[in-house]
Amino acid sequence: MLDLLKSIYSKVPSWVSTGTITSAEAAVLSSMVQRLRPRVLVEVGTASGVSTAVLAAAADAADQQWELHTFDIMEVCYFDESKIVGQAALEILGERPNVHFHRSSTALDIKATLGDRQVDFVFIDASHSSPWAAIDLLSILPNLREGAVIALHDLLLPFREGYSHQNAARDIFRVWRGQKWTEASAPNLGILRFTDIKQTLADIATLLQADWDIAHSAEVIDDFVSLLSPFAEIDYPGEAQCRMFFAKCVPEVINGNQHTKPARFPFACGSQVHPNQTDDALRVIWKGLPTSSGTHLLFSAYASNGAADNPGAVVSVRDLNRKPDEIQSISVEPRTRTFIDFETGNCDHLDLEIAVTPTPGLHAYYAGIELSPFTVKGAGSSRKN
Template identity: 25%
Template sequence: MVEIELVPEDLSNEDNTSYVEMSKADIWFLKHLLKKYNPKKIVEVGVSAGGTTVNLLNWKDDNAKLYSIDISTQWYQDETKSIGFFASEYEQQEDWKFFKGKDFLDVYKEIGDNIDFIIIDTRHAVPGEILTFIATLPQLKDGCIVVLHDLHLNMMYINEDIIDIYYNIASHCNALLFGGVSSHKKWTVKNDPMTNIGAFVVDDTTRENIKDVFHILTSTWEYFPDDLDLDAYDEYVKEHYSTETYNLYSNCMKLQSKLFNLNPKIEFSTDKK
């Protein structure tokens, strides 16, 4: 495996920085990979205000199509605003399809396979992006570029002297995914003190060693994903993965469900020491 650390360059005046929730280095990293690999079917999971969506629409090739998905319908920072509100002026474009209040499994048949570029930027807490990647992988073509944002969000908050137990403990889902997934090539961006965005190529090792990603589901979950259609996930994993991998997934779901049912108000302590 080769991990390449890219040195960010300046953004152009046309690059959007409003409502992006990324540093300028992160924005450049995403733009660099999109321009270099020129994908034709792009999927964005996690939209928030839509700042990154605007950039993806402006950067992509004219013949490419973008599919944006967010399980929320309202922006988490201001519930009077609709999810993706910043990109609303683009909604009539034929090269963009926006699924609001939907999970990937709700719409994957409409999107189809051969996805060659995907950015996953959702809950940041386990099992969040782990389940998203498990759901999306069967639809990703070999050579697909997978971008993970907020790779080390928990560490970034510590660096900024924001010592909050939620961010310190819970916001490390994409770090676990990035470290656990197999690929011949991974990228990060050079940043101080630590990169917060990464990417990898889907290749033969990604699929061969996917059970390593499923093993992350045995770690402590910060929440139980009862907003998802878990019956649909069960059938999907059974159909697309090996029996051994499905059994691991099924047992994890049963045990995590038992944990949260026994302790319905599980939450991390907020005591400061």
């Protein structure tokens, strides 16, 4: 395998200066493909095509019949418009009849391209702004074989300067409740195993209702809604909220960044918000529907000055209805998303006081309230000017 990778990377053209996987990530992907021996591979996000060459060479080494379909929204490479998408793969491997380049295409085109063929291995490395990776995954689900492996690139991208709103891959990896892992040699690569369609749909529903990193037009939202039609007969947690969310999306500017938010912002599904700013803390009361299990809260904190050394905020939650004297607190680093599990037990209704004490420079926090199992009941924002 090492000789194979050395051969590939020795042929990477000099014009490829960015936007590709590392040799350590290539080793993990190559080893996985040779071990799994997938017959149908899909890549979302071709760019220069170095990763395409790695996947194709690994599939070749597995010594079986295979086909690789790679999709990219561009016709030309995003960092060198003099080269077509996949140009590096062509220079490294030459023309391969079983490597299919789908330029000016997205994951939305996968079903029409593959028909009923089942996919065994997926590599997602396209837009890293939420919710694109979740949309890519949702697009592939109708063709995904049970037991298939999904590789997500750029789990650590949000921690690089200038990329704090590139959370798509990391968000999927964090909410995924099935089997998942990373390799010590390639921590930027997240691996998921697909086994449960209902659970996967519920996880995607959660992601779609958290903060988006980018706004979308009504036409794109219509395309997103169409993705749900193959799953109309599947009763999965969050299905109704997922449909409702897509139907009521509106763009909004927060901290100078355009987001797409549900029209029922700041809270969803009939809950109410009562701001009560005390001292330096931002406080809201979340009134929700009954739950017999627990509540899963998703918090995000963003520093208005983008300073990496800003310590973020402290979030405190207490159940005013059941345990008013018990407070759960969690520290939220800026430009990150942090989960806290809050056990509510049996109750007639929820009265959760959410208090956020921001540090200097922190402009906003966002909180998503999700009833277990990951059925989102609200998403909110409070600001300190």
